[in-house]
Amino acid sequence: MWSDVPSYIQLADQLRARIESGEFQPHEPIPSIKRLQQELGLAVGTIRKGIAILVDEGLVRPVSGRGTFVTVPEDRPR
16 A cells, blocks of 8 residues: 555545445445454554544444444435
8 A cells, every 4th residue: 555645545445445346235344443454454543544534424334342334325425
């Protein structure tokens, strides 16, 4: 992930693309912070910032104690 674009934005872009492609389906969890950390070697804070972008966009929603889940397209803000 070497670029002028901050890592958290690159992560948000990658996860958004995976959601939009259908790799991550509505009601399914995205990979955990721990798993993303292991796979990508990013800091926890960087991963949280990237996921926060998707939460703000309405693409995912956190569920306490369970993970972060893809929202249903009809429920997303436009």
